[in-house]
Amino acid sequence: MSTLYTPFRYDYVGSFLRPAALKEARTGYEAGTITREELKAAEDAAIRDLVSKQKALGYHVITDGEFRRATWHLDFMWGFSGVGHHKTKEGLPFHGEQAMIDDTYLTGKVSLEGEHPFVEHYRFVKALEDADTVAKQTIPAPAQFLAQLTMPFARANTAKYYDDMQELVNDLVEGYHRVIRQLYDAGCRNIQFDDCTWGMLVDPAAKGIYMTDEKGLKKIQEQYLAINNRAIEGKPEDLVINTHICRGNYHSTFASRGAYDEVAAVLFAKENVNAFYLEYDDARSGGFAPLASVSGDKKVVLGLVTTKSPKLEVKESVIARIREAAKYVPLERLYLSPQCGFASCEIGNKLTEEEQWAKLKLVKEIAEEVWGTN
Numbered sequence: 001m002s003t004l005y006t007p008f009r010y011d012y013v014g015s016f017l018r019p020a021a022l023k024e025a026r027t028g029y030e031a032g033t034i035t036r037e038e039l040k041a042a043e044d045a046a047i048r049d050l051v052s053k054q055k056a057l058g059y060h061v062i063t064d065g066e067f068r069r070a071t072w073h074l075d076f077m078w079g080f081s082g083v084g085h086h087k088t089k090e091g092l093p094f095h096g097e098q099a100m101i102d103d104t105y106l107t108g109k110v111s112l113e114g115e116h117p118f119v120e121h122y123r124f125v126k127a128l129e130d131a132d133t134v135a136k137q138t139i140p141a142p143a144q145f146l147a148q149l150t151m152p153f154a155r156a157n158t159a160k161y162y163d164d165m166q167e168l169v170n171d172l173v174e175g176y177h178r179v180i181r182q183l184y185d186a187g188c189r190n191i192q193f194d195d196c197t198w199g200m201l202v203d204p205a206a207k208g209i210y211m212t213d214e215k216g217l218k219k220i221q222e223q224y225l226a227i228n229n230r231a232i233e234g235k236p237e238d239l240v241i242n243t244h245i246c247r248g249n250y251h252s253t254f255a256s257r258g259a260y261d262e263v264a265a266v267l268f269a270k271e272n273v274n275a276f277y278l279e280y281d282d283a284r285s286g287g288f289a290p291l292a293s294v295s296g297d298k299k300v301v302l303g304l305v306t307t308k309s310p311k312l313e314v315k316e317s318v319i320a321r322i323r324e325a326a327k328y329v330p331l332e333r334l335y336l337s338p339q340c341g342f343a344s345c346e347i348g349n350k351l352t353e354e355e356q357w358a359k360l361k362l363v364k365e366i367a368e369e370v371w372g373t374n
Helices: 020-031 036-056 074-078 117-126 142-150 165-185 197-202 206-210 214-232 261-270 289-293 315-325 353-371
Strands: 081-086 092-094 097-099 103-111 137-140 190-195 240-245 275-279 299-305 334-338
Touching: 020 036, 036 117, 074 081, 074 103, 074 137, 074 142, 103 142, 103 165, 117 137, 117 165, 137 142, 142 165, 142 190, 142 197, 142 214, 165 214, 190 214, 197 206, 197 214, 197 261, 206 214, 214 261, 261 289, 299 315, 299 353, 315 334, 315 353, 334 353
Parallel strands: 137 190, 190 240, 240 275, 275 299, 299 334
Antiparallel strands: 081 103, 092 097
16 A cells, blocks of 8 residues: 655646547437446546556656546535435536536435445546555535535525534534545545635625625634534544645636635634645735644645646746745645646636646646755
8 A cells, every 4th residue: 555645745636637538428428329337438548548647747646537527526425315416507607607517406314325436436546556656535625515505595405404504514524424434445545625615705705605794704614614624533543634725616717716814714723634735826816924824734735837727837936936935834844736626627627638737747847946856
């Protein structure tokens, strides 16, 4: 078993652009022209090729690129009993474009019956590890799952099944404990919670989004912190759980904007993760001063290279930003990555696969120049 742990000096969030053959297979399956087994064979082939490219570039973390998913978060939720979904008619409001991802909602109490499908997904990637690489598993944060079921648009439906929101929280925590244990028993030692909730909370329109006031937003921060920490509580000592904080990533658009200042004292100081993968690719994320709230020996992965644009960053500018961040977190606890995945949803961002790999090559080059190590 690999003893490598994330993050690495040069790293990435997890999702990759779907190759054309995989997109064609998915379309064929949905149209009924190929079988589930044929789709899986296409996924397997695409993932093997992706991992070989990750290794060839010299990265030490491998993922399946989320190639078996439609979205970064909803497929995970669909693996639970009591969660239903259907094709959306309206989508979610992103800046400049509606995100056409499935409407997802409760159909009963939330529970995990048997093994979660993502565990088998993980086993496939783990089998591709070698002495220099380790597989990590990305899943939505518990707070993200809770938000999906308790945001204003979902409250009426969720209330059909839960008149006590604490009961819902308890069921979600129990489900996460089971998934984490299943992944651990399958050999996983690196889990990443992907979380857009903190980005929503710092948006200038947050009060309207949540239909609450400033005091209400503070209460929601504590609720999100509590469910994430409860899910982490009791994890095996040799299991690393990190988190990635995002503001939405769909077809090169975003859902929210705002600096980390308003959540730093809760998120950075109190969430019991090993490392924060943070979106910092443009002005939407604000400055580095909130990083002063990062407590203990927690690590910070600076997402300074954007996946939303094919334009390649200037190496010297990225290095200068790393030096600026080091005023708030020691350089030895800083790492580098793109700000998000390249395809949080199947549609992917607006760049080519060649441009995707150029971004990752640049991340590696910069990290080696700054830290002189992998």
